[in-house]
Amino acid sequence: MAKWGEGDERWIVQEREDGVNxxxxxxxxxxxxxxxxxxxxxxxxxxxxxxxxxxxxxxxIEISKFEGDAAVSIRKGNxxxxxxxxxxxxxxxGTCEGFEGDGIVKxxxxxxxxxxxxxxxxxxxxVTASDGDxxxxxxxxxxxxxxxxxxxxxxxxxFAKELAEM
Numbered sequence: 001m002a003k004w005g006e007g008d009e010r011w012i013v014q015e016r017e018d019g020v021n022x023x024x025x026x027x028x029x030x031x032x033x034x035x036x037x038x039x040x041x042x043x044x045x046x047x048x049x050x051x052x053x054x055x056x057x058x059x060x061i062e063i064s065k066f067e068g069d070a071a072v073s074i075r076k077g078n079x080x081x082x083x084x085x086x087x088x089x090x091x092x093x094g095t096c097e098g099f100e101g102d103g104i105v106k107x108x109x110x111x112x113x114x115x116x117x118x119x120x121x122x123x124x125x126x127v128t129a130s131d132g133d134x135x136x137x138x139x140x141x142x143x144x145x146x147x148x149x150x151x152x153x154x155x156x157x158x159f160a161k162e163l164a165e166m
Contacts, residue, residue, distance in 0.1 A: 028074045029083075032163060036070035036084065037063060039162065043155040044090060049144045051096065056103065058094025058140055064108070065089035072166045082164040085115040092144065096136035105132035105140045109148060114156060123156070125149055 041063045048059040068086035075081075088111040095103045107129035114123060127145040129137035 026076055029071045030073075030166075032070045032072060032166060033066075033068075035166075036086070036159070036163065037066045040066070040086075040088065040155075040159055043158060044152065047151050047155065049092075049094065049140075049147060049151065051139070051143050055098065056094055056096035056105075056136075056140065058092050058105065058144060060090045060092050060109070062091050063088060064091050068114075070163060072163065080164075082160065082166070083116050084160070084163060085113065085117075087112055088114060094140050096132070096140050099133040099136035103133070103136060105136050106130055107137070107141065107144075109144065111152070111156075116160065120153055120157075123149065123153075125152065 045060050045062065048057055050057045066086065066088055068084070070082075070084040070086060072080060072082050090109045090111075091106070092109060093104065093106045096105055097103060107127065110124075110126040110128075112124040112126065125145075125148045127141050127148060129141040131137075132140075
C-alpha cells in the first residue's frame with residue numbers, strides 16, 4: 001500500500017474540485033429539508049375543503065412546523081433513493097355560513113411521521129379547530145377530518161416521487 005501522496009497519479013485519493021466524495025464512495029447523502037418545506041408548502045397550500053350545500057370552505061394557509069429529515073442517498077456510486085421522515089403542522093382557515101360572528105374558523109392539521117418507510121394507510125392526520133364559533137368549529141373539523149387523507153395523499157405522493165428523482 002502506498003503512502004499518502006506517493007501513489008500512482010491516476011489514483012483519486014484527495015478531495016476533488018467537482019465535489020465528488022471519493023472517501024465516501026459507499027454512501028453519500030444530500031439534505032433536501034429546505035426544498036422539502038418549500039415544495040410541500042406549494043403542494044399543500046393548494047388544498048381546499050368544501051362543506052356540502054355551499055355552507056362554507058376552508059383551505060391550508062401555511063406550514064407552521066416542519067421537522068425531521070428529507071434527503072437523497074446514493075449508495076455505491078449509483079443506487080439512489082429518497083429517505084424522509086417528517087412531522088408537519090399546517091394551519092388552516094375557513095368560513096362557515098349561518099353561525100355567530102363572521103363565521104371564520106381556524107385550526108391545524110398535524111401529519112405525524114410522514115416517512116418513506118410507511119405505507120399510505122399508516123399516516124396519521126390530526127385535525128384541530130382553535131378559533132371561531134363552537135358549532136362552526138365542530139362542523140368544519142368533522143368535514144376536514146373526513147376528507148383530509150384523500151385530499152393530501154396525491155400531494156404527499158407527488159412530493160415522495162419528486163424527491164426520489166432529485
